[in-house]
Amino acid sequence: MPTAERPLRVAEFDALFAEAVQAVRRAEPGRLxxxxxxxSGNAARAAELAARENGCCSFFTFTLTIAAGGLALEVTVPPEHIEVLDALQARAGAAPTSA
Known part of the structure; x- marks a missing residue:
C-alpha cells in the first residue's frame, strides 16, 4: 500500500476491530x-476496507458473509503471506471487544 495511505488504512482497520469484532478465529494457518x-454500517465498512486493501495487496482474499443475523469477515492468504495474516490477527485480537 502506498506510504501515504497505509497509516490511514491501519487506523481504519483498528477502529473496525475495536468497535465491531466479537470473535477472532484461526481455522487454518492461511485463514482468519x-x-x-x-x-449494515459494519458490513459496509468491512466491505469498503477489504476492497481498498485488496486493491493494493492482491494476495488477500476477503469474504464477507451475512447470514442468520450474523456478520463475518474471512481473510485468506497464500502460504508465503502467513506472517501478514498473523499480524492482522494480532491487531484484531487486541481489540477490546474481541473474544
Missing part, C-alpha cells in the same frame, strides 16, 4: 475469521 457485530 472475524465475527463482527451485525449492523
Amino acid at each position: 475469521r472475524l465475527d463482527l457485530v451485525f449492523t
